[in-house]
Amino acid sequence: xxxxxxxxxxxxxxxEPVDVTPVWIMRQAGRYLPEYRAVRxxxxxxxxLCQNPELAxxxxxxxxxxxxxxxxxxxxxxxxxxxAMGLGLYFAEGEGPRFKTPLRTLxxxxxxxxxxxxQELRYVMDAVRLIRRELNGRVPLIGFSGSPWTLATYMVxxxxxxxxxxxxxxxxxxxxxxxxxLGKLADAVTQxxxxxxxxxxxxxxxxxxxxxxxxxxxxxxxxxxxxxxxVAKLVRENDGRIVPVVLxxxxxxQWLESMAESGCSALGLDWTTDIGDARRRVGDxxxxxxxxxxxxxxxxxxxxxxxxxxxxxxxxxxxxxVFNLGHGIHQTIDPEHVAVxxxxxxxxxxxxxx
Amino acid sequence: xxxxxxxxxxxxxxxEPVDVTPVWIMRQAGRYLPEYRAVRxxxxxxxxLCQNPELAxxxxxxxxxxxxxxxxxxxxxxxxxxxAMGLGLYFAEGEGPRFKTPLRTLxxxxxxxxxxxxQELRYVMDAVRLIRRELNGRVPLIGFSGSPWTLATYMVxxxxxxxxxxxxxxxxxxxxxxxxxLGKLADAVTQxxxxxxxxxxxxxxxxxxxxxxxxxxxxxxxxxxxxxxxVAKLVRENDGRIVPVVLxxxxxxQWLESMAESGCSALGLDWTTDIGDARRRVGDxxxxxxxxxxxxxxxxxxxxxxxxxxxxxxxxxxxxxVFNLGHGIHQTIDPEHVAVxxxxxxxxxxxxxx
Numbered sequence: 001x002x003x004x005x006x007x008x009x010x011x012x013x014x015x016e017p018v019d020v021t022p023v024w025i026m027r028q029a030g031r032y033l034p035e036y037r038a039v040r041x042x043x044x045x046x047x048x049l050c051q052n053p054e055l056a057x058x059x060x061x062x063x064x065x066x067x068x069x070x071x072x073x074x075x076x077x078x079x080x081x082x083x084a085m086g087l088g089l090y091f092a093e094g095e096g097p098r099f100k101t102p103l104r105t106l107x108x109x110x111x112x113x114x115x116x117x118x119q120e121l122r123y124v125m126d127a128v129r130l131i132r133r134e135l136n137g138r139v140p141l142i143g144f145s146g147s148p149w150t151l152a153t154y155m156v157x158x159x160x161x162x163x164x165x166x167x168x169x170x171x172x173x174x175x176x177x178x179x180x181x182l183g184k185l186a187d188a189v190t191q192x193x194x195x196x197x198x199x200x201x202x203x204x205x206x207x208x209x210x211x212x213x214x215x216x217x218x219x220x221x222x223x224x225x226x227x228x229x230x231v232a233k234l235v236r237e238n239d240g241r242i243v244p245v246v247l248x249x250x251x252x253x254q255w256l257e258s259m260a261e262s263g264c265s266a267l268g269l270d271w272t273t274d275i276g277d278a279r280r281r282v283g284d285x286x287x288x289x290x291x292x293x294x295x296x297x298x299x300x301x302x303x304x305x306x307x308x309x310x311x312x313x314x315x316x317x318x319x320x321x322v323f324n325l326g327h328g329i330h331q332t333i334d335p336e337h338v339a340v341x342x343x344x345x346x347x348x349x350x351x352x353x354x
Numbered sequence: 355x356x357x358x359x360x361x362x363x364x365x366x367x368x369x370e371p372v373d374v375t376p377v378w379i380m381r382q383a384g385r386y387l388p389e390y391r392a393v394r395x396x397x398x399x400x401x402x403l404c405q406n407p408e409l410a411x412x413x414x415x416x417x418x419x420x421x422x423x424x425x426x427x428x429x430x431x432x433x434x435x436x437x438a439m440g441l442g443l444y445f446a447e448g449e450g451p452r453f454k455t456p457l458r459t460l461x462x463x464x465x466x467x468x469x470x471x472x473q474e475l476r477y478v479m480d481a482v483r484l485i486r487r488e489l490n491g492r493v494p495l496i497g498f499s500g501s502p503w504t505l506a507t508y509m510v511x512x513x514x515x516x517x518x519x520x521x522x523x524x525x526x527x528x529x530x531x532x533x534x535x536l537g538k539l540a541d542a543v544t545q546x547x548x549x550x551x552x553x554x555x556x557x558x559x560x561x562x563x564x565x566x567x568x569x570x571x572x573x574x575x576x577x578x579x580x581x582x583x584x585v586a587k588l589v590r591e592n593d594g595r596i597v598p599v600v601l602x603x604x605x606x607x608q609w610l611e612s613m614a615e616s617g618c619s620a621l622g623l624d625w626t627t628d629i630g631d632a633r634r635r636v637g638d639x640x641x642x643x644x645x646x647x648x649x650x651x652x653x654x655x656x657x658x659x660x661x662x663x664x665x666x667x668x669x670x671x672x673x674x675x676v677f678n679l680g681h682g683i684h685q686t687i688d689p690e691h692v693a694v695x696x697x698x699x700x701x702x703x704x705x706x707x708x
Binding site: 163165168169171172173212213214215216217218251253254271272273274277293294295296298299300303310330332 | 518519522525526527568569570571572605607608625626628647649652653654657664
């Protein structure tokens with residue numbers, strides 16, 4: 001394999017010394033970039049773009065070509081696994097993801113088969129292989145999956161939702177059915193992420209978008225428990241280097257201590273937690289990734305630089321911080337403001353790594 | 355005024371001894387009740403129901419007639435103030451609240467006038483007076499308002515939103531405009547709640563639905579700061595009794611300590627915080643209201659009783675707890691399950707008040 005030219009991201013996740021704080025941006029390949037919108041139009045719908053390895057590779061590399069980012073992330077969707085399980089993922093314009101066949105019964109759950117990543121999800125693995133080749137060692141490639149709980153909420157509900165009533169009804173009224181589903185999904189996520197690592201992913205991230213809908217007790221039982229199962233079975237080496245695992249529970253700021261005990265390398269933070277407080281709470285157990293409010297990118301370059309200064313200062317000196325937004329970048333952000341962000345992180349963080 | 359026959363709710367908020375833990379339910383007058391749906395149909399749209407004092411009184415009393423609840427809450431909407439300011443509130447079917455004229459400029463904000471509650475919002479005060487008369491001292495009546503920040507987010511955005519991009523853009527790019535808006539709204543909320551108290555409200559609650567979208571720093575500056583202004587200027591007495599003030603920031607579980615310093619009597623908790631941990635964190639500064647996951651009501655009566663047992667045990671012995679859900683009751687809940695909840699709270703809590 002090609003030598004990695006910029007390994008700041010991997011070093012920071014292992015809390016090894018770096019020259020400056022590495023930075024990447026959730027949804028960095030996305031609609032705020034005109035070159036992305038052009039490819040998206042060519043591809044047709046969103047899933048056609050995800051399922052075409054050449055186009056997925058092209059959009060993955062767009063932000064890397066434009067900004068001095070320290071990591072690339074596979075262009076894909078968190079719901080590829082349920083789609084491969086036969087639920088029929090589609091995106092209604094402006095409405096977010098939907099499934100043609102929501103899962104509502106124990107018998108439907110019993111019939112689900114764990115997909116073979118190199119068969120039903122081969123388009124993802126082909127994209128990973130192609131992106132690694134095209135990146136040619138410029139920066140590391142991050143693979144990812146939705147968490148078992150997050151996949152389950154969408155699968156049972158059939159779509160995004162404010163309350164996820166169907167998913168929560170199953171959880172409370174038929175907990176056995178929900179646990180069977182989560183167990184299958186933990187297997188599926190494990191195999192999927194291990195296949196991405198085998199195909200070339202140099203770090204992986206688990207997105208637990210809906211873990212924050214749970215009580216502290218139920219987060220442990222229905223979300224974190226299954227993420228731990230996944231983390232424990234991941235192949236943690238690639239090209240002779242450690243493959244770090246990042247866990248991100250949106251609105252999970254109250255549970256960082258228990259997340260840090262999961263065996264992961266780092267926690268992703270949304271912007272509702274102060275990153276300095278988070279660092280004090282997790283100590284030296286894990287690295288931290290985050291956590292600027294994405295809406296700051298609407299403000300002026302000066303204001304963006306000020307906010308970068310504040311987030312870097314809150315984390316403080318030493319390695320273990322990967323700069324990111326607290327959630328995905330909004331679609332209407334000016335790409336010039338992203339350049340300000342990325343350059344500011346590199347420029348203003350050097351002082352913390354002397 | 356009529357003697358209050360059941361004052362458990364007011365006593366618990368003042369942390370005075372009670373025989374059993376009082377209970378009420380956010381959105382207890384609502385779509386899950388067939389008698390509500392009948393009145394709603396008669397009224398036409400949602401705002402027509404809010405603006406008709408006789409019908410608002412009727413639906414406020416429906417859950418009190420059906421269940422042994424310990425408080426009634428005024429039937430109204432959190433967005434009556436912006437509507438009275440001329441923004442034109444309406445409810446598109448299945449889409450939540452919208453404004454005909456969103457606020458996007460400083461000049462539009464400068465033109466806003468603080469409404470006179472006994473003029474533009476007289477329908478609310480008439481409803482409060484009528485409900486007090488019809489309640490005839492059975493239980494206390496809770497008045498309420500949206501928080502300044504929550505009103506501002508809807509007013510600038512023009513509707514509910516996942517990201518509130520317009521509101522956040524103004525906050526970061528034109529903070530002066532946002533602060534001017536929030537200052538006016540703090541005045542409006544203060545006058546509105548004081549008018550409700552003068553009309554007969556025996557406790558008031560401030561709903562900060564969107565405070566949880568902010569960073570810890572911005573929550574202090576843009577939300578809590580203005581709620582404190584309101585709390586400081588409220589008339590805290592009615593019929594010779596203290597009028598307790600409850601603050602509820604959805605997803606505010608990380609900031610309970612600073613909320614408890616606001617001068618309020620109690621904090622409303624959503625279900626993402628353990629109520630026992632919350633009690634340890636706020637000490638004896640405030641009472642706590644909450645916080646069962648509303649989705650538990652989908653489960654069996656036995657499961658509901660178990661959850662009530664758990665929430666009561668987490669709070670522990672002594673007064674200072676008002677049982678509630680962590681958010682509004684869902685529309686598809688069986689009213690029989692609500693009866694199980696209310697009766698279980700009374701029956702299972704006596705042991706904590708010996």
